[in-house]
Amino acid sequence: MSGKTAKLPRAGEGKRGVDGHLAYLLRQAHAAVRQALEKALAPAGITHPQFVALTLVRAYGSLSGAELARLAVITPQTANTITSNLVRMGALTRSPDPSHGKVLRLALTETGRSLLARARPHAEAVERDLAATLPAELEGPMRQWLVRVATDLGDPSRER
Amino acid sequence: MSGKTAKLPRAGEGKRGVDGHLAYLLRQAHAAVRQALEKALAPAGITHPQFVALTLVRAYGSLSGAELARLAVITPQTANTITSNLVRMGALTRSPDPSHGKVLRLALTETGRSLLARARPHAEAVERDLAATLPAELEGPMRQWLVRVATDLGDPSRER
């Protein structure tokens, strides 16, 4: 009994299939999507978190670092890391809020705008691939579940 | 019109709800689960990736670094980072494969075994919380979808 010699499963087999832990399956699915996104975005010269940050700044107007962190479900420190890189790349600017004195408002530069425009089609292709895996009658319930996971497991822990 | 002043949504609202991109919702859900897991495992003195590695070594017997990487859906380099930390912590040993000469086989130490035993209940609590968010009639289809995402978006990219 020196060790188990069972053949190792591939994605979709054994514990890597429908019998695995939900947390493992969610992790596996997320890893596949993240890697697909990074591969798709690499030619545009941008990472997935950077793409998310630029998208959010564009979608919500000018954000503070703290607001970006909340929207992206990351810590303010992480948001700071990402935005610092984007500022260094010339895609974002940080300028002091006129009425607040401590808040720094993020804004897209022309570089950032064109970077985002160039990257978006690649990200949308992945989104389409992802949507294609989802039977039409499951899309609604699936979206609701994903949202529920985030609110149920995420919000309670706001007691930091 | 200096910028949009729309109130920012919380998890579950607006684009952060059922109308958001699937990739965003999946990311948001995964982030909530990962953070819940890290918070649950911290008292046991172990990180989520370390827990996954120990669990896989225990489940499949003695693994090589490359095998661990495939099972955990990470690169061999990343697996090496994690196992190096676990070896330094005394939870794993790396010993040369008797019949291969290059492969290093990972094995749990007593420390690793008790660490895993101590951590597992915390992880299982999160798994139960996660399962509780899923209506019984959706569990089957949801598991199948998560697996399909991993196989459809993950396997094709094996053309590295």
Add this chain to the structure above:
DNA sequence: TCCCATTTATCAGAGGGCTGATATATTAGT
């Protein structure tokens, strides 16, 4: 008014994840 709790930004340090590159071992092919 003064103090305090909250919010924000940011530094420091650690772990995890990636790509790229290198060295070695095994296996397949010729």
Add this chain to the structure above:
DNA sequence: ACTAATATATCAGCCCTCTGATAAATGGGA
């Protein structure tokens, strides 16, 4: 038998993510 392809381990460097700690600005109450 020699060579080429494959597999493994690992170094280096970068980005992302976290926790912990520090500092500054705001706003509310005693």
